[in-house]
Amino acid sequence: MARAEGDNGGVNTLRIATRKSPLALWQSEHVADLLRAAHPGLAVELVPMSTRGDEVLDRSLAAIGGKGLFLKELELAMLRGDADCAVHSLKDVPMEVDAPFALPAFLARADHADAFISNQFATFDALPPGACVGTSSLRRQAQLRALRPDLEIRDLRGNVNTRLAKLDAGEYDAIVLACAGLDRLGLGGRTRARLDAPEWLPAPAQGVIAIECRGDDAEVMALCRVLDHAPTRTCASAERALNLALHGSCHVPVAAFARLDGDMLRLDGLVGSERDGRSVRAHAEGPAADPEVLGRDVAGRLLAAGAGEFLPER
Numbered sequence: 001m002a003r004a005e006g007d008n009g010g011v012n013t014l015r016i017a018t019r020k021s022p023l024a025l026w027q028s029e030h031v032a033d034l035l036r037a038a039h040p041g042l043a044v045e046l047v048p049m050s051t052r053g054d055e056v057l058d059r060s061l062a063a064i065g066g067k068g069l070f071l072k073e074l075e076l077a078m079l080r081g082d083a084d085c086a087v088h089s090l091k092d093v094p095m096e097v098d099a100p101f102a103l104p105a106f107l108a109r110a111d112h113a114d115a116f117i118s119n120q121f122a123t124f125d126a127l128p129p130g131a132c133v134g135t136s137s138l139r140r141q142a143q144l145r146a147l148r149p150d151l152e153i154r155d156l157r158g159n160v161n162t163r164l165a166k167l168d169a170g171e172y173d174a175i176v177l178a179c180a181g182l183d184r185l186g187l188g189g190r191t192r193a194r195l196d197a198p199e200w201l202p203a204p205a206q207g208v209i210a211i212e213c214r215g216d217d218a219e220v221m222a223l224c225r226v227l228d229h230a231p232t233r234t235c236a237s238a239e240r241a242l243n244l245a246l247h248g249s250c251h252v253p254v255a256a257f258a259r260l261d262g263d264m265l266r267l268d269g270l271v272g273s274e275r276d277g278r279s280v281r282a283h284a285e286g287p288a289a290d291p292e293v294l295g296r297d298v299a300g301r302l303l304a305a306g307a308g309e310f311l312p313e314r
């Protein structure tokens, strides 16, 4: 925390490191507003910075080192003392954050679903044979291939606005994005169809915003923890445990979605082949008190169903 001595004994300012994309800035502003509301008198500032994941757009994320790239610079800023915490889309956060970092808050989940977006077509079913769909997500590609092996899938990277602009320029017949990102940017009207569970599964923790800070910074941990939403943490923990048990990374198409029903949790998982349209699915229910156990249970069921063949050698 930055402490500036003031008349009343000191003013505290919490500095949030954030990427500069419109979605990242929206999410960080949202967290800043929630923190100000939860802690009257607390000043909250954004520290926008660009990360390697944002700068390298010509190669696939997997090729340049995976999703952790979006976090590294923000973590370094916290280690240098230039920021107190960072805000992320939890689906972009590796399954294990390195010490000394911790994730004190998972915000209440927004829409978990993916969105089908097109200017001419209302659903996947309406696409003519051989139509071109844009997505660089291996998870979306795997589910798309299983659904419609005839479609042509082409890479599509960049931030949400860039991807929509490429669709509008006629480079694709349709694209797939997260509903949550569109909604946050006021672009929910672009969603033609929600692709929902259990038929179509999201990325583990899709739609969840997380705060990261140094686990040894008790003051910041306590300030952030008030934004933690227990039901969201339960669901996201099951989904992330499944992904971790499968050595999930963006090199492997893994999807997972957990839903709470009273004291019980239902978890659906999918692992797809990177090469062809094959995929395996599994689901199970378990006590909501043990989300990680359920995540490992469903991961085991996926392996028993043959998912090991799609995973990289260990």
Ligand SMILES: NCc1[nH]cc(CCC(=O)O)c1CC(=O)O
Binding pocket: 089, 090, 091, 092, 160, 176, 177, 178, 179, 180, 181, 205, 206, 207, 208, 209
């Ligand atoms: N991969 C980028 C990313 N990370 C988080 C979101 C959306 C917001 C969320 O899932 O919380 C997006 C955009 C997208 O997948 O369309």
